[in-house]
Amino acid sequence: MSRIAIIDFETTGMTPNAGDRATEVAIVIAEQGVAVDRFQSLMNAGVRVSSFITQLTGITNAMLAQAPPADAVMREAARFVGQHTPMVAHNAAFDRRFWVAELERAGVAAPQPFACTVLLSRRLYPEAPSHRLGALVDRFQLPRTGRAHRALADAEMASELLGRIQHDLRTRHGVGNPDHAFLMALQRCSRAALPAFMRAQQSRCSATSSPLP
């Protein structure tokens, strides 16, 4: 396992193409499955949040009025992650859309590949009744470090979930090195093809004499 950035956005809505903007971003850096660094900031994109969003996240228009400009926050976030650090998010399609859109506004490239803990959870835990982040955190009794629907607390929970997924891949499926490239391949694998995919991975581990935990 190597360096991975786990990200979570709070936003004004679901889609940047419809004018929605990010209001908060948090990033946890995990190395060898352990959180080693964190970035978190509210951001002022010059938009107002609805009462629904304030009720959901606790983020108010007064808080955003005091926040640094969105483009400055995003440039700092991009520097924090680095161009070569792969990323992970819970429902990555959502966070990736805002990562790309907000960085584009700030004039920064967003080349990082995104793996998705929702897709990975559906592959590995098909019996789970819900794949919501909070439900999975409860199911695996992972630690909660703050209020749900705040960016840093959700990024921390997603990081914990990623650690659990990597742990289960090693201990239950014999995957010696569940790195980001493996996670990307796994989430693209259909459920029907999953057993063969895992067998192939286990054979590769055995052939390279990777010790199983």
Added chain:
DNA sequence: TGCCAGGCCCTCTTTAGGGCCTT
């Protein structure tokens, strides 16, 4: 007035529809 997305998965499917997941 009411609604507004996108990608993935499952099934009573594949020339489709509905649910999940994110704010």
